[in-house]
Amino acid sequence: MLPWVEKYRPRHMKDIINQKSAVQKVNDWIRGWLGGTPKKKALLLAGPPGSGKTSTVYALANDYGFEVIELNASDERTLEKIKRYIGAAYTLDVFGRRRKLIFLDEADNMESSGAREIAKLIDRAQNPIIMAANYYWKVPREIRNKAVIVEYKRLTRRDIQTALYRILKIEGIFVPKEIIAEIAKKASGDLRAAINDLQTVVSGGVEDAAEVLAYRDVEKSVFQVLGTIFATDNVKKARMASWNLDMMPNELLLWIDENIPYVYPKPEDIAAAYEALSRADIYLARAQRTGNYGLWKYATDMMSAGVAVAGVKKKGFLRFYPPKTIKLLTESKEERSLRDSILRKIMKEMHMAKLEAIETMRIFRSIFEGNPEVAAHIAVFLDLGDKELEFLAGDKEKAAKIKGRMLGIHRKLKERGELEEHVRVAAGKKPAEKAEPEEEISEEEIEKAEQELEAVEEKKDEGQIDRSKKKGKQATLFDFLKK
Amino acid sequence: MGEEVKEVKILEKPWVEKYRPERLDDIVGQDHIVKRLKHYARTGSMPHLLFAGPPGTGKTTSALALARELFGENWRHNFLELNASDERGINVIREKVKEFARTKPIGSAGFKIIFLDEADALTQDAQQALRRTMEMFSNNVRFILSCNYSSKIIEPIQSRCAIFRFRPLRDEDVAMRLRHIAEREGLELTEEGLHALLYVAEGDMRRAINVLQAAAALDTKITDENVFTVASRARPEDVRQMMLLALEGNFLKARDKLREILLKQGLSGEDVIIQMHKEVFNLPIAEPRKVALADKIGEYNFRLVEGANEMIQLEALLAQFTIMGK
Structure with a gap:
């Protein structure tokens, strides 16, 4: 599937959202190139991410028939490439003679030595050069002076909502307006991020949109927090790391838990880190039990600073993992639900506590694997479904054997009218003849x-x-x- | 039913059900308790009861038998069985109690019985709520609470109940029952087979009968070999393996094992720590270490009860094992 940020990129300058004066300036500048060479051969588009800079370049090229050569200013090889294109005003390709437009992104992210070279190239250029940056004052002065500066303003929430609704209309998809509002709010002026979020939400189903959106934020920052906690020996720094994280402490606890053994190679350091986690968990429980959430700060002290000073950390690059337990729980969901439903049947029909039922189920497993005859009786008694049968028997073949015998038992029970009796008793209903009206206590x-x-x-x-x-x-x- | 009927029934119940005593007199090994329960049955009145004791010692059977003798053929109508670990929270329990208490008892009984299994699975707060519920409906409902340890039941509930402590069954009592079943089922119960059964049962009648049935499903001759084969399935070595991995210093593998036991097999943190405690004295380590580890297990058992996340506490305990192993 084509990313929507590409699919819905404006084709024409007139489609650029809410940057009227910028678009006007850009149009004026390019017209200077059509008749010859303008006073300033370079253009610097400056503005926040997702405000329309890249879109402007491509819409412009489309409107005026240029081919875009996109380069990244921070890339060392860029200079060579610019040299290659800058000499000739025109090149030939399958579309015939087309004029090149050089687009230099991240112009506020280049080395000053590179900047001097690029400044020289601009002087020699026979093609339009457009540069883009978030902050024009961070672009090296040598280049800035040779460029027309065009500022892009941060898009409003309303701009973003309008753009999102337009996409949804074309896609024929309905998304509740609260979610659109939430996406627009989170984007804080970045239309690219908003469209990406919208596509993510739509592709995963609208139901868990809130979590998806939250998770995108969180994942980025929780890794930063882990990066700090697991890199510092400074208690103050470790404590402060978790302060700006929008995550419940009991969840952060799981992230820290997951990564301790990867950061601390020595067993005694692992033990010391876990000692701190154990204490943190106890504070969390006390806070929860007493409703005194002031205790949370001690929990976060222990899980951040306590873990940070637990021992000697692995040096160099550290990779962090999200809590495996969450994944484990999702993966084993079906298996667990089968297991639980069998356990519940055993608990109910055989009057057992859960632990007793777990033991009984394990013993039944050896019967189900080895003796289909006895297994069939137990299966009928517990009223097991096909999937449950297969779960206990271990494979389809054995389950089928038991199933065959179960049908035999069912048939015979029916002949004697005992099936109803069993089902009725199993369901805990009272016998029909006792169906006298019950006295209600009002x-x-x-x-x-x-x-x-x-x-x-x-x-x-x-x-x-x-x-x-x-x-x-x-x-x-x-x-x-x-x- | 079935014990007196020789013919093979169309539907054979699992043996723990088939051979569950129906009358109080048939319950073995708990004479002092049976005597009092029979008194309740005779007089038709009883207080709330608290049954405490290890699994397979007759708590549920006693409650069912008492209900039968109190209520006669109406017993099912006047008896509600709930499981504290299965119902979703105290509010669900309260609703069910309310619903059950709404109708008056059938027959001559002046009350109904609610049997609440695993009452010790309730938190302290939930137990407080349970206490209020017990009082609210004490006009026409008696509670029988069942648990493994009475110490985990709050004082106010204990003081409102007659407490009965069930003892682990003696081997003679279990053996007598097993011989009886073997005879009924036409099994050849070898002397070694019986000893093996008693060994794995540890005074738990349910386990003894379950293992007997599974061994009988392999062969009508009950040998010690078949008994141990079945029993090893019943009590897998996972917890022991997890402890050994930790002692070898392989924390990550031990942690994975723990998570498998907790999440995939569905054991609670407390189940795991109890098993760890049972197993720690059988580990291949120096004697003083065993004591030190038992102490650690005790400390983390305490933290498990105190804490919020069982997994974190058990992982912390495993980390302690990794330093003790060296």
Whole structure:
């Protein structure tokens, strides 16, 4: 799929969003080239990312029939390339004779030695040269003086929303307006980022848009935080690293957890780092239990500074990993849900606690793998589904064998009318003949009991005696009603 | 049902269900408890009960049998079984209790029974809420709370319950039951097979019967070999392997193993730490180290209860193993 930032790049100068005066200046300058050579042969477009600089270059080339040679000013080989193109005003290609336009991006990011060379080249140039930069004052003076400076303003939230809606209309996709607003807000004037975000959100489904957007932000900054914590021995620096992170401390804890063994090679340092994490986790729990979130600061102290000074860190380049546990949980989702549903059936039908059910399930597994006859009875008893059967038997073939025998049991039960009986009992329904109308205890009675209870709450123990007396009376009343 | 019926039923229940005693008199090894429960059944009244004790000692069976004897054929209608670890939070439990308590008991009974298994899985706050719920419906509902350790139940609940401590079953009691089942099922229970069963059961009747059934599914002759084959499936070596990896200094592998046990197999952090404690004395390390590690396990068991994230605490404990191993 074509990135939308390319697909929807403006074709013409008139399509550039909300940069009227800049577009006007650029048009004036290029017209100077059509009749000969303008006073200033270079143009410097300056403005924040995603405000329309690159789009201007391509729309301009399209409107006036230029071929764009795009180069990056910070690349060392750029100089050679410029030299190659600058000599001839025209080159031949399959489209015939076309004039070249040299586009030099990141002009505020070049070495000053390179700048002097480029300044010389501009003097000799026979083609238009357009440079782009975020801040014109960071562009070396030698170059800046030889260029017409055109400033691009930061786009407004409204500009961005308008552009996003236009794309959605062409794509025929609906996205709730809150999400569009959120994307526009996060973009803070960068239309390129906004369009990328929009495409990400649309391609992954609108449901989890909020997380997708949050994650894009977070991932960038959590790596920076890890980079600081795992690089410094300075307690103050480590603590401060986590301050500007928009992430709950219990989540940051997982990111730090994941990376400790990759940063600390020595076991005793790993242990020391984990000692700090363990303490952090306890503070988190106390904060949660007591609602006293002031305790969070001790948790973040321990997980940042505590981990930072735990020992001798690996030197050189450190690669950080996102918490594997999250991935592990997503990957094993189906397996876990099958396991849990079998466990729940065992717990219910066989009156077991979870740990007992886990043990029982493991023992059943050896029956399901080895003895389809016995397995079939257990499977019918637990009312296992096909997938659950396969999970216990280990493979499809064994599951099919058991399934065949299960059908036999079902048939025989049906013949004797016992299936209904079993199903009914399993579902915990009461026998049909006992379906006499139940006596309801009214809502008021319950409420009254609740109120009484609150009243009694203060003088607990006497209260209990009172109520047990009353119970005795009620019980006899029930007996009477029943007869 | 079925015990007296010789013919093979169309649907055979798993043996732990098939051979679960239906009457209080048939429960083995807990005479002092059975005596009191029978008294409740005779008089038709009882307080809230707290059953504490290790798995497979008869807690659930006693509750079911008591319900049968109290309520007769209506017992299913007057008996609600809940599991604290399975219901999503105390509010769900409260709703279910409310719903169940809404209707009056069927038959001559003056109350219904709610059996709450794994009551010790509830947090302290949830237990406080449970206490209020117990009082709110004490007019027509009695609770039987079941747990492994009564110490994990808050004082106010303990003081409102009659507490029954179930003991691990003696080998003679388990053996008697196993022989009985073997006879019914036409199995050849060898002496070695029986000893193996008693060894792996550790006083847990459910485990003994489960393993017996699985061994019988392999061969009607119950040999020690088949028993151990099945039992090794029941109690995999994962936790031990994890500890050995950590002791070798391979923290990353040990951590992966831990995560597999917690996330894929579904054991709780507490399950893991209990198993670690059982296994630590069997590790191939110097005796004083075992004691030191047991102390560490105790410390981290405490932190596990105190902390928010079980995995972090267990990983920290594994990190302690890596330095103790050297």
